[in-house]
Amino acid sequence: MSVGVVGLGLVGGSLARALQAAGVPVVATDPASGGQARAAGLTIADDVAHLAANRPDVVVLAAPLRAMRSVAAELAEALADEPGWDPTVTDVGSVKGPVRDAVTEAGLGERYVGAHPMSGTEQSGFAASSAELMQGVPWAVTVTPATDPDRLLRVLRLVTGPLGGTAAVLTDDLHDEAVALVSHVPHVLANQLLGAVAGAPVRDVALRLAAGSFRDGTRVGFTDPRRTEAMVTENAAWVAPALRLAARDLERLADALDSNAPTHWFFDRPDPVRERLGRGGTARVTGLHPGDADGAGVAAARDVEEVPLTGDWPAELLTRCAQGAVLIALTPESALLR
């Protein structure tokens, strides 16, 4: 399976490096960092049309969200110039509904399977990319009832195979709602923490006293603000209500503090998640690392569930993943869930 990567920023660059390290033929293109990527040993095409001439089996759109429409249009044009080429199109965008709309608008909807690796740093650009950033990453892979099962399988094999990740097969809405909670709102709150200090009369003293709770709580607030803004804005439909809930909770806690009323409801509410993720450890949230498990070994392990790749298996994966299962590996006949 060969892969084309359009866009070589932090995530696209890391993906291209990881695939190449895993022995997958990769051709990539990026008007800005193509030269830098070529110097780093990647195979670079001048533009999307030249990338298309390599006829990769999968094309990954790894451009910024705001460029998805134009990149999808470029790819559609290149496809028209390559009769017989039948690529599956996927992406790495942090929201899925709007990307599916953009891809569908370009006439690529039937080829499309959405994908989102839950990985990143506060840095940007190819210079910050690394194959390691893609190691053991939980991916969301999004589908509709109309998604071609063969194309889904192709993306799932890539994610759980050479990329060594896990895959949650989800609807766009389920992805976008969940990611609002575990990624977009955390980005907003990190910006809020930094912004509140920036505007405070006691700023200089506060920064001198800042320690671990501030450092960790604000880490992703050092992401390029335009990138964060785009991510949050594209997912406004799910982020805005989550922010209103947060605002209401914080107001309620402030009311309780002001009136010396009980506050345990606020501090105990996270208990189910604390228990689930483990308390006091250092690696509470990690992707599974199924790379070392071949199909047989995994299937024999405890707590692994098999979904045969027959009948309406994509719908069955959707149902199970909506309950919290993730795909950890594929055998020739079945999807292995945990």
Add this chain to the structure above:
Amino acid sequence: MSVGVVGLGLVGGSLARALQAAGVPVVATDPASGGQARAAGLTIADDVAHLAANRPDVVVLAAPLRAMRSVAAELAEALADEPGWDPTVTDVGSVKGPVRDAVTEAGLGERYVGAHPMSGTEQSGFAASSAELMQGVPWAVTVTPATDPDRLLRVLRLVTGPLGGTAAVLTDDLHDEAVALVSHVPHVLANQLLGAVAGAPVRDVALRLAAGSFRDGTRVGFTDPRRTEAMVTENAAWVAPALRLAARDLERLADALDSNAPTHWFFDRPDPVRERLGRGGTARVTGLHPGDADGAGVAAARDVEEVPLTGDWPAELLTRCAQGAVLIALTPESALLR
């Protein structure tokens, strides 16, 4: 200079270990973890009265906030039984106004200099303590116009000497306001992130997709909720208004997202702090490590300012530290600021 430590939890235990490692004579007491601490090689007294019999020069109250009143009363009683003993009393509490009130109520106000090491982990108890936790830590040291300069000096020598920390000399209010922003509100927001996921219908999917932004943003949310609640409640006067500001900001951002209005005001607002702390690095917030600098070397270095220990030098330190300076070392004659 000998030190008594009352309370051997995470911070008290780490402090006792760090002092002992630096060659300072330490005697400590804790009804719960005294045995464990003795096994770890610390000198343990059965209770505060026995600790007092050792007549340490400085007594550090490292009990939980809710126990400060009773521990201060015990110490006052023990003092009455040790004529001629003249200890300076300090503490490690995360709020300073309420601790000063408790200590003053016990009749120890004239001996008291407030202190707060900006260090911790999400774990609790002596088992989680370590000398390393106290390395290069920024401390807040709080005073009033009535604070005895000799007692202040004693605490500053301890912090910048054997403990290898930096000290910001502040009023209680300035400390409590600044720490609300860089510690207490971050703790609340970490609990908010965990709590929002705990209550969400998409919880299971969200936790499967959780990656770095959620892990870092929630790290301190794994602190014992009772400890966090106590810290936030004791500093309610500063935390509640900060939470109301945050709630208002989040509502405004939600309004902007819903109406497709500009959002750059929110994402750009942290710029001054991002620039100050450095963007994209991994060690943006760190304490200074002045331990390796002797007085002369530090004084000769650039950007170091000297405050002679004459006249009303505590007031001068207060003024400079309110502007963001910190004490990095003491020579026999002066305080060195950066």
